[in-house]
Amino acid sequence: MPSTDKPIGVLFMAYGGPESLDEIPGYLSDIRHGRPTTTAVLDEITNNYRMIGGKSPIMGLTKEQIAGAMAHLNREADGDANPPGEPERFKAYLGMRHWAPWIEETVGQMLDDGIERAVAIVLAPHFSSMSIAKYQAKVKAGLELYRGDLDVAYVDAYFDADLLIEAFAARVREGIEQFPEDERDDVHVVLSAHSLPVRILKMGDPYQDQLWTTARLIAERAGLREDQWSWSYQSEGRSPEPWLGPQLEDHVPALQDERGVDKVVSLAIGFVSDHVEILFDIDIEAQKAAKERGMTLVRPPSLNDDPRFTRLLAELVEGRAAKAGWIESDVRAASAGEPSMPMPEGTAMPA
Ligand SMILES: C=CC1=C(C)c2cc3[nH]c(cc4nc(cc5[nH]c(cc1n2)c(C)c5CCC(=O)O)C(CCC(=O)O)=C4C)c(C)c3C=C
Ligand SMILES: [Fe+2]
Ligand SMILES: [Fe+2]
Numbered sequence: 001m002p003s004t005d006k007p008i009g010v011l012f013m014a015y016g017g018p019e020s021l022d023e024i025p026g027y028l029s030d031i032r033h034g035r036p037t038t039t040a041v042l043d044e045i046t047n048n049y050r051m052i053g054g055k056s057p058i059m060g061l062t063k064e065q066i067a068g069a070m071a072h073l074n075r076e077a078d079g080d081a082n083p084p085g086e087p088e089r090f091k092a093y094l095g096m097r098h099w100a101p102w103i104e105e106t107v108g109q110m111l112d113d114g115i116e117r118a119v120a121i122v123l124a125p126h127f128s129s130m131s132i133a134k135y136q137a138k139v140k141a142g143l144e145l146y147r148g149d150l151d152v153a154y155v156d157a158y159f160d161a162d163l164l165i166e167a168f169a170a171r172v173r174e175g176i177e178q179f180p181e182d183e184r185d186d187v188h189v190v191l192s193a194h195s196l197p198v199r200i201l202k203m204g205d206p207y208q209d210q211l212w213t214t215a216r217l218i219a220e221r222a223g224l225r226e227d228q229w230s231w232s233y234q235s236e237g238r239s240p241e242p243w244l245g246p247q248l249e250d251h252v253p254a255l256q257d258e259r260g261v262d263k264v265v266s267l268a269i270g271f272v273s274d275h276v277e278i279l280f281d282i283d284i285e286a287q288k289a290a291k292e293r294g295m296t297l298v299r300p301p302s303l304n305d306d307p308r309f310t311r312l313l314a315e316l317v318e319g320r321a322a323k324a325g326w327i328e329s330d331v332r333a334a335s336a337g338e339p340s341m342p343m344p345e346g347t348a349m350p351a
Helices: 021-031 039-051 058-073 103-112 132-145 162-176 181-186 207-221 248-259 281-292 307-323
Strands: 008-014 090-096 117-122 151-155 188-194 229-234 263-268 296-298
Touching (some): 021 039, 058 090, 103 132, 117 132, 151 307, 162 188, 162 263, 188 248, 229 248, 248 263
Parallel strands (some): 188 229, 188 263
């Protein structure tokens, strides 16, 4: 029986990224499950990181997001910060899926610290057997490795959470406002997320439905016309099997060819912070595709430490801890997580 005076652990999990160019081969080896990476692919990916400053910013940004969420979680009921010396209700931990600090090692640290109950949340809003489920499997692997007994409550997804939709819709508006007022009606918004192999659809994976629900809710909240936005995948992997499309760098030129669009706001809604798939795949690759056509592409900032997003993280953690019966909370469910809605007809670009 857990003792109630111990803080509840909060395991924040993120993808991880190389802190220097030297770390790229090891990082890729983990992502590719040890399969060898050809020199050509290694050179290409190393060059992409060189072009975004020689490292991934994901670690620093993730720490900022955690600090923002923890400031909410450890506040007192009246909203003030916890006075010094008082025990905190929650204790934060960070584990990465593909690089240090590894999720398994962090779980070991939580056990060493005597944590008995923990909420585990991934900094990615959409569930897939190829993403969130893998993070959760690593938590279980850490518990087996260190033979620990830790009661873990998982937040599976938060694709329809109101604060997420509001934060992204605000980014859409910011992007549109970068165009002169008399041009804004002509601006087309492309919402995108990381591609996955097409086979996930046959597996009944909820990923695409959840993405499309998020996209539709954002478009509605931002007040976009049906013809003013479309869906695209991005950052498909380098493997021979088919990946979900269209890819952003193809979709942007197609918008001009097929719909006469030349002003685009591009917003990734499957990611919550900057990293190579934003800073290279959108800011350099998709931007190049747009410029070659004389199109203007604006990318509003990623959520990063947006206060709406950090508050959402805190509400999700608190809500999950309350659902587990560990705390009393009046936080309304931050995300219903109910079955998702299909894309409205004529809105989705065909894959
Ligand atoms: C929804 C799933 C995925 C998210 C989100 C995701 C984010 C993400 N990926 C990188 C960098 C790389 N990903 C790579 C391969 C790769 N990524 C996913 C899924 C998601 N990634 C898959 C299924 C794969 C293929 C793995 C395999 O077995 O081959 C790679 C390797 C090179 C490549 O294939 O392109 C890199 C690099 C970042 C930075 C990121 C952000 C959070
Ligand atoms: Fe990836
Ligand atoms: Fe990727």
